[in-house]
Amino acid sequence: MTKPTILLNPGPVTLTDRVRSAMGKADWCHREPEFAALTQSINARLAGVYDAAEDDYASVLVTGSGTLAVEAMLSSFAPVEGRTLIVANGVYGERMAGMLRAMRRPSELLKAEWDAPIDLAAVEEALVSDPGISHVATVHHETTTGRLNALADLGALCRQHGRAVLLDAVSSFGAEEIGFRDWNLEAVAGTANKCLHGVPGLSFVLARRKALADNGHAPNSVYLDLRRYYSAQHGDGYSPFTQAVQVAFALSAALDEFHEAGGWRQRKRRYGEIGTAVRRCLQGLGVTTLIPEKDYSSVMCSYRIPPGVTYDALHDSLKAQGFVIYAGQARFSESIFRIAHMGAISDGDVERLNRALTEFFDGAR
Numbered sequence: 001m002t003k004p005t006i007l008l009n010p011g012p013v014t015l016t017d018r019v020r021s022a023m024g025k026a027d028w029c030h031r032e033p034e035f036a037a038l039t040q041s042i043n044a045r046l047a048g049v050y051d052a053a054e055d056d057y058a059s060v061l062v063t064g065s066g067t068l069a070v071e072a073m074l075s076s077f078a079p080v081e082g083r084t085l086i087v088a089n090g091v092y093g094e095r096m097a098g099m100l101r102a103m104r105r106p107s108e109l110l111k112a113e114w115d116a117p118i119d120l121a122a123v124e125e126a127l128v129s130d131p132g133i134s135h136v137a138t139v140h141h142e143t144t145t146g147r148l149n150a151l152a153d154l155g156a157l158c159r160q161h162g163r164a165v166l167l168d169a170v171s172s173f174g175a176e177e178i179g180f181r182d183w184n185l186e187a188v189a190g191t192a193n194k195c196l197h198g199v200p201g202l203s204f205v206l207a208r209r210k211a212l213a214d215n216g217h218a219p220n221s222v223y224l225d226l227r228r229y230y231s232a233q234h235g236d237g238y239s240p241f242t243q244a245v246q247v248a249f250a251l252s253a254a255l256d257e258f259h260e261a262g263g264w265r266q267r268k269r270r271y272g273e274i275g276t277a278v279r280r281c282l283q284g285l286g287v288t289t290l291i292p293e294k295d296y297s298s299v300m301c302s303y304r305i306p307p308g309v310t311y312d313a314l315h316d317s318l319k320a321q322g323f324v325i326y327a328g329q330a331r332f333s334e335s336i337f338r339i340a341h342m343g344a345i346s347d348g349d350v351e352r353l354n355r356a357l358t359e360f361f362d363g364a365r
Helices: 019-020 033-047 066-077 091-103 120-129 153-163 208-211 228-235 247-262 264-284 311-320 347-363
Strands: 059-065 085-088 107-109 133-139 166-170 187-190 203-206 298-306 334-340
Touching: 019 247, 033 059, 033 203, 033 228, 033 247, 033 264, 033 334, 059 066, 059 091, 059 208, 059 228, 066 091, 066 166, 066 187, 066 228, 085 091, 085 120, 091 107, 091 133, 091 166, 107 298, 120 203, 133 153, 133 187, 203 208, 203 228, 203 247, 208 228, 264 298, 264 347, 311 334, 311 347
Parallel strands: 085 107, 085 133, 133 166, 166 187
Antiparallel strands: 059 203, 187 203, 298 334
16 A cells, blocks of 8 residues: 655645545535534634633634735734834744735834844844834744744733734644743734644634724725624624635544644644654754754754755655655755654654655765
8 A cells, every 4th residue: 555645844734534534524505504613613622722812812714824814813903003013033924024014004024034033132122112013923933944933032022011912823833832821912823734734725813802802903904804704703603705614624623633632732742752853863864953953843843955965856855755845945945954743644654754864865975
């Protein structure tokens, strides 16, 4: 029997049979009560991923990728008056700045090098010197490098200075700690097809109920107006626009698996085991990480491509053996490769991967 391809890119992920088969359920109309009930069930389980979120935050489901959830979050909550400070050290932080420019929302970009941590001193200076900044937008897990940004420290600063945080947690939600009580979070964007192990097509925003119920903020989008979704989904359960029905079946099954397996702490532990095993193998082969090991998330690591090796040769060799890895982005496109640890990856898969890596790098010497 042919082994399935193991996806080691940062989403979408290799699915379990249970999640994959869930998409084969009977066809449902999105305007029938059974789908409205499923939407409300999914929202409740998403809010329950982190205990601290259940009382004050509500989940809103939207059809689209994680990028859509981030854009909906910014469209719905970034101020029209006042300014949003974007704290960026990678592609996805800078993408948030591009979204706000496209929306013509007042913003300021505080940009660090992609392989550097957030500059907390510069953030504090901006917050102290500019009272017009009301919100701070940033990325929790920056998959440009695999860095888990210091959100506990950033959140403490924002709490101290009374600024609300808009958080892109697209590739951390469900596997890394998120401080709903401590980070002064107004809203958090996530997606089905990364740490929750669903399929692409549904994403979500967890936001403070008070912010979602505030109709004084004029939306600049019809489709991305989260308050409209909140009113509908937390009312009768229906959505204002057609949702991805079969993707919702898969997400429901994935959430069942997620909670049965022990939630985000167990997922973080499992990802950490995979990441450690792969890093140790690559270190033994002379392949080094891009940033210090302590700075990585459990979700993904980035590695420097050794001299004399090309990404394409590595990718194609691994793909021939059933593994798909990921290239670097922009200026890192020729210098690094990335391996994510999400999805249905067994110990046997990790052993096979390490053999494939060893075979390739030994042969490249």
